[in-house]
Amino acid sequence: MPHYNVLFLCTGNSARSIMAEAIMNRKGRGNFTAFxxxxxxxxxxxxxxxxxxxxxxxxxxxxxxxxxxxxxTPDSPHLSFVFTVCDNAANEVCPIWPGQPMTAHWGIPDPATVQGTSNEIDRAFSQAFQALDRRISLFLSLPLGTLDGFAIQKEIDKIGKQ
Structure with a gap:
């Protein structure tokens, strides 16, 4: 299986994209390197x-x-996929990424905006984590080696709508 580099983007890079990076690095089992x-x-x-x-x-x-x-930068890892996980980053003009990656928006509600008790805030972070975990699992189940670029794009867009 080829190796893929995946970048998760968010505006603040303080919660959702950080969790997605860790999930992908674990579940990707060396076939995927997440950032x-x-x-x-x-x-x-x-x-x-x-x-x-x-x-x-x-x-x-x-x-x-x-x-x-x-x-x-030119010496950055060549990216295979770039996923935005928050609404703000999805609407921003992104840099040119090395490797000309496929991109998709996988919006997840921002748990950092939740106000309430510590239990309510923890529940919001847990829900965001579970949603990211589910989408990453769906992505990892795709037969990337047998799909053409258009089919992969269609599938990663569909994952973002679930």
Missing amino acids: SAGSHPAGTVRPEAIRQLEKAGLDATGARSKSWDEFS
Whole structure:
């Protein structure tokens, strides 16, 4: 199986894209290398996102909020797929990505905007994590080696609507 590089984008790169990166790196079993970035990085990763990752047994070591500029240079990893996971990043003008990746929008409600008790906030982060996990699992089940580019694009767009 070929190797694929996947970039998850969000505006702040503090929660959803960080969780998606960790999920893909675990579930991709070496066939996929995931990265995450933000158009306007928050500078810190939300502690609730770290707790979700740890609760799921995923490694949060090295998780950091970073700019998408790190992935738009000629020496950046050549990307196979770029997924936006928040509405703001989906509407922004993106850089030119090395590798001319396929792109799709997989919008997930922002758990960082939820206000309430700590249980309500944790539940919002858990729901975002589960939605990302479900979409990544669907993506990983695609027979990428046997589908043409148009079929892959159709499938990754469909995953974003689920």
